[in-house]
Amino acid sequence: MVERECGACGQCCKLIGVRELDKAPHVWCRYYRRGKGCEVYQVRPAGCGEFACDWLLDPRLGDDWRPDRSGFVLHAGEGGRVVNVELDPAQPNAWRRSPFEAVLRGWAREGSAEGMDVLIWIGRRCLRLLPGGGEIDLGVVRPAIEFTAHDRLRRPGSGRDWPA
Numbered sequence: 831m832v833e834r835e836c837g838a839c840g841q842c843c844k845l846i847g848v849r850e851l852d853k854a855p856h857v858w859c860r861y862y863r864r865g866k867g868c869e870v871y872q873v874r875p876a877g878c879g880e881f882a883c884d885w886l887l888d889p890r891l892g893d894d895w896r897p898d899r900s901g902f903v904l905h906a907g908e909g910g911r912v913v914n915v916e917l918d919p920a921q922p923n924a925w926r927r928s929p930f931e932a933v934l935r936g937w938a939r940e941g942s943a944e945g946m947d948v949l950i951w952i953g954r955r956c957l958r959l960l961p962g963g964g965e966i967d968l969g970v971v972r973p974a975i976e977f978t979a980h981d982r983l984r985r986p987g988s989g990r991d992w993p994a
């Protein structure tokens with residue numbers, strides 16, 4: 831199998847925080863250069879080197895799911911039980927575009943029997959997709975202190991997550 835590469839993406843360098851750099855989520859890393867990528871790639875923090883979003887890991891997700899094209903980074907949480915859809919707050923409705931919304935709702939519907947949750951993150955605010963359709967707004971559930979500085983943690987399964 832040919833492994834995917836990030837190419838020109840770099841979306842996680844904006845949307846995911848990096849504790850080693852004290853980089854908050856949803857702001858561009860000071861080392862990211864558009865069109866060139868990571869300026870410190872050879873010595874980037876371990877948290878960066880370990881991170882891989884679900885698009886990178888899962889060949890079933892087509893090219894339109896590459897995070898710089900979709901507008902969100904998919905990453906697993908709780909050992910794969912949770913699918914996190916990490917939106918760029920500059921594009922809070924990107925997940926509703928075709929084909930994303932239908933696929934995400936399909937995952938929520940079909941995964942519910944196994945306890946899977948699909949969570950839509952807009953910064954600290956969370957929407958949970960309901961298996962029968964629709965969603966509930968869980969409100970601002972990310973603590974501010976973890977929002978401003980945290981690891982990019984590797985979790986079993988795929989993807990990385992915020993701390994519990």
Ligand code: SF4
Nearest residue numbers: 836839840841842883
């Ligand atoms: S969001 Fe995914 S594809 Fe994009 S740079 Fe990060 S790991 Fe690579």
Ligand code: SF4
Nearest residue numbers: 843859861862868878
């Ligand atoms: S150090 Fe490099 S890989 Fe890590 S967030 Fe910054 S630009 Fe991205």
